[in-house]
Amino acid sequence: MPYLLQIAAIATAILASAAPATAESLGAAKNVVCACRKLSGSFPKQIIYPGSANYTAQATDAYWDQRTALSPACIVVPNTPDEVATALEAISYCNAPFAVRGGGHMNVVGSNNINNGVLLALENLNKVKVNADTVEVGPGLTWYDVYTALEPHGRVAIGGRLKTIGVPGLTLIGGYHYFNNKYGFAMDNVDSYEVVLGNGTQVTASRSSHPDLFWALKGGGGNNFGVVTKFVLRTHAAPQVSTTIQAFDESAVPGFLAAVCEAAKLDSEDPIAAGMVATVTYNVSTGVTSASLLGVQEGVSNPPDQFANFSSIASFAINNVTTMKEWSANFDTPNQIFRFSSSDPHVLIVFSHRTIKADAALLTSLYESWKESLAEIADVEGLAPTFVANVISPNAVRVGNTNGIGNIWGLKEEPMIIWQFSTSWSLARDDRRVEHWSRVVTERLHASNRRKGLASEYIYMGDAGDWQDAFAGVPRRNFAKLKRIQAAYDPEGVFTRLSSGGFKLT
């Protein structure tokens, strides 16, 4: 499309969506046209407009959750940190609304994409360099890319548990990996971040350079301080891992949840790195639940002995000794997965979660309440509910608390469980009903846990619903510090005013 027609198309799309047009929407339209125009000048080959060949691939296919596929006015795909800086300069000069995408897995609408604004897609920042005990990683990579690069060196990084989650989003929100119990969270394993600030300035955040920003990036979320163009991650020796996949029938679910709580309580001075994905699934047709465990442990002990509490009650188990790369290759989380039905492409998923002290009786009662409450939405077409438990062990927290840097969470070193509802369904007509159910039941149960003195206010951005305030559980002192750091590094509010979706520090 000729250049002037492209600009006209942007303005038309923006105005068409703003009904009725206001001075504000007209201003925003002008600003977006200004930014897209400037970006076209700087990156004529890396700018994508609606109607161009790659537009759908970028605006839709690059996202895990179909709800996050939006319609940017233009998309820029920078190749280098300097190009990210040039792009941010143009965006902030024009005051244009924008969004940033890494691996595209955050399932919060507007967190990583934007209607009628500028989308910065980071996939071409995909360099990886392996050093003796660190790896330098661009934000265009997935965790599978990182595990693949590290495999020949017999090392692993602390990243995602499944294959295709993006490096940047997970690292910036905290990062649950199988080996948290020994090495802390992904954020605790970052030695430095290269960051482009809102005004286009490039800084390195590390222990010795901008240490305040270094701290803030450890859990402060994506898209709150700047765009990270490189992560230097510490790596750990783990040439082989011992894995287990186990299944449990309904009668074993209470024992399964008790074993999850016991795993959270393991607190040896010299822990064996081991962790899991623990899920209970409800079969709507039969009304029966079942549970599954994906467990990974460092080393070659076969079966992995850290999961003995589970193995003793499992109805089925497959154990193996493999590598982190090979293991994660089995658990792809492809984009647009919930667009799998061609007759009805509207299959959605919603998350919501809260946190408790690792108390087996309480976790079991939460599971039972979840199962009972499913009766309220049992008639929803295509309903597929799961109850997920994530473990926080004392040492996972201690790593950050004792490394001289810390992280924004400020958690106590105590065993905790994140309990999460992950619910999918088929039809648009049920969207509000299921989302309402997820929210109301989660909050009702959380209120009850609070009354029992067993609740934590900690919220993990990776498991939260978009209605949840992910900063609500951050200690007040840390929150005030984060706000001061944000004001110092983004005084013009580029990441608050212009990039407004997702879990924002506002």
Ligand SMILES: Cc1cc2nc3c(=O)[nH]c(=O)nc-3n(C[C@H](O)[C@H](O)[C@H](O)COP(=O)(O)OP(=O)(O)OC[C@H]3O[C@@H](n4cnc5c(N)ncnc54)[C@H](O)[C@@H]3O)c2cc1C
């Ligand atoms: C199927 C699935 C499995 C998951 N498994 C795990 C797991 O095992 N462990 C875990 O901890 N979490 C897990 N999560 C949660 C996941 O970590 C978050 O959704 C995370 O945000 C994904 O990162 P991404 O780069 O793919 O995200 P994106 O959606 O691309 O980005 C997330 C946020 O970060 C911002 N951002 C992206 N790149 C940058 C950058 N370079 N600089 C600044 N901001 C940036 C975006 O603007 C957005 O706000 C899972 C999620 C899904 C959907």
